[in-house]
Amino acid sequence: MAEILIVEDNEANMRLARLLLVNAGHTSLWAPDAETGLTLAREQQPALILMDIQLPGMDGLAATALIKQDPLTAHIPVIALTAMAMKEDREKTRLAGCDAYIIKPLRYKELYQVIDTLLQKPNSPLT
């Protein structure tokens, strides 16, 4: 079970994601914007980040790129949550450093599958 950071500006989406995480035994943190997300990622060292791509101000792609450049947070897997559906869009999230990609509105089962897959992978350079 893990602590998971949700970076999401829409409160309804955040509530649903949090409910899904808590019921699967995880704990969650919430950041309503990219800047708060970066701070929480650095300070709280979550095991995984759910990153909405369309955020006000700095978008999720830029935030992920910063997370992956920072040695303090580079090891944390990031799942991009996006309404985009094209292969090129997925490529963009990959280039930004996202470890996985889920199209919104999210499907419950898919979210669990992706989280379980990423949490099973040894992702920290220390392990």
Place this chain on the structure above:
Amino acid sequence: MPSQPATLLIVDDEPQVRKLLETLLQHEGYQTVCASSGEEALQVVAQQAPDLILLDIMMPGMDGYEVASQLKSDDATAGIPIIMLSALSDAGARVSGLESGAEEFLSKPIERIELSLRVRNLLRLTAHGERADNIRQALQPDVDRRDLENALRQAVQRNEFIVHYQPKVELATGQLCALEALLRWDRPGHGAVSPAVFVPVLESLGLIVAVGRWVIEAVCQQIGAWQRTAIGAVEVSVNVSGHQLIEGDLIADIAHILAQTGVEPHWLEVELTEGSLMENTQHTIASLQRLHTMGVKISIDDFGTGYSSLAYLRRFPIDTLKIDIAFIREVTSNPQDAAITRTIIELAHSLNLRVVAEGVETQAQLAFLKDAGCDQIQGYLFSRPLPVATLERLLLERSETP
């Protein structure tokens, strides 16, 4: 369906997509084998030919087109149906795929229902083809289908349909609290035919609106009859297809039937699937608003498998969520299904909606649902769908107990 579960080969370079397809298809009862590249796929097929292949187009190394052309140019493997997985609205990919010999296409993101139907249809077509080849006697699926269509047209004229009712139980009291109406058809000379078979045919014949209206009428007459006896009025939910919302004037029909039978609207609940809500959304919201204003209850069937977002729940005037049966089936053995079930129950309660779990068959499932706070259950553990006569005995017992 063959007695042996069909084996499906999933070819995709993305582990998540493979995992997702695997989960969905295993849920449907298929056996799955996975390959992460075109090269690996060809090796797998050479060892043991699958019954069907789901093939991603864009893969590093050998792509989907190349895999399909190789398989289709070899007599030993040409008969294996291929469903290609292509990026959304990629018309060029579809044409190239057709050229390389694929039978079907699915756009990503993959819709569960569409996946399941395409796989099923393609397997059925192949099975028909093989049997025809083997025994050199054409099975003539076209003729079978035409017979079924004619039989259904006749069934509508002769009123061969009946309604069975499956009880729902309030978990807090353990009492029967409502019913779901289920359409039944005994095809003369053939016996009972599953609604899963005949409802899609009724839809394609444009008869579902008329039959759907008949079901609502039969149900309301039944509620009306009960409210004049010791049984009293009972809440009944009726399945409504997207076609009825779009093609017919469902709202006017319901208003008319309620007035005619003297049944108060709150005794009637319409059940719509998540999928049908997503089609023609504006019109659907308007129709549901009118039903809601009338006082008819609205339930979402098979909840949790599609795009079950909070935003859309808030847009529709819903009273009840019905948890998809697939989650209940493994709720005590699969932690993800258990977590989804708990989430749906909490989500519903946070929006002041009622939650119903269907397909409850074991005491363990019942205990889980009680603990999770589910409001109502239905399933074989309590009762199968019953004909009216049997059901009435049950309802009378209920009204006799204080």
